[in-house]
Amino acid sequence: MHTVPPARPVTRVAVVAAPVLMALYGGVRLLDGSRDPGPGWLVGHSLLLFAPLLLALERAPGPRRTAGPRVAGRVALGAAFTGLVASLGQIGIDLYVGAVAVDKADQNRLFEAVQSRPGVEPLFYSALPLLFHLGVLALLVGASVGAGRVLRWWSPVLMAVAIVLTAADLAFLPLAAVGQLVALAPLAGFGPGGSRPVAARSARAA
Incomplete structure (x- = not known):
């Protein structure tokens, strides 16, 4: 019988808090002035720093029994780590620009100066950050x-x-956060699935 171990406390926190904070970030973006240099910009982007706790989900399903799934899991985790580091780099750039820019024009100028450097766009804004989402998926x-x-x-x-x-569209962030919360909830023992033996579920279903 394969038994799913109880979710770790950090996993339970991550499952709930990460989508909630992402939804809050999406909400902050909808406020007037949140995309200009200032408190709204800094608060919104700081919320995304909670993303590292999502990596706790890699261990939530429990031990993998064969070499193939173990290797696949490590590859997926490696992709998630790579994408996460790139995403955190992007957040760091955004926070720096938001902190030092004096107005919207200055913000655009600083972004152009940073993003025009060779490798910055794919490393922090396009290719590598995508690996985080693909790895979690x-x-x-x-x-x-x-x-x-x-x-x-x-x-x-x-x-x-x-x-x-x-x-x-980043305007869909709050809706996407709800989808993420529902998708991740069983890994923390919430909703259908949870921390119950798979064999027992199968027997009841039969």
Whole structure:
């Protein structure tokens, strides 16, 4: 029997707090003046610094029993780490520009000066940050397939929809955060799935 271990406290906190803070960031962006240098810009971007706790989710599904899934999980985690570091670099740049810019024109000038440097755009704004989302999505897929699955099929689907919404328009961040919360909730023992034996669930379903 494959038993899903109880979720760690940090995982429970991450599952709830990360989407909530992302939703708050999305809400802050909708306020007047939040995209100009000032408190709104700094508060909104600081909320995203909570993202590292999402990496606690890699261990939530429990031990992988075969070499293939273990390797796939490590590759996905490596991708998530790489994307996370790149995303944190982007947040650092945004916070710096928001802190030193005196007005919107100065903000645009500083961004242009930083982003025009070779490698900055793909490293911190396009290619590498995408790996974080793909890595988290891969981890959810791995936890939803096979005999030891601890998630339902809809968890990675909801996460994929949330990623697409965010990529389409940052105005959808609050809605995407709700999708992420529902997708991640079973990993922390909330909702269907939780910290119950998979074999026992299968027996009841039969």
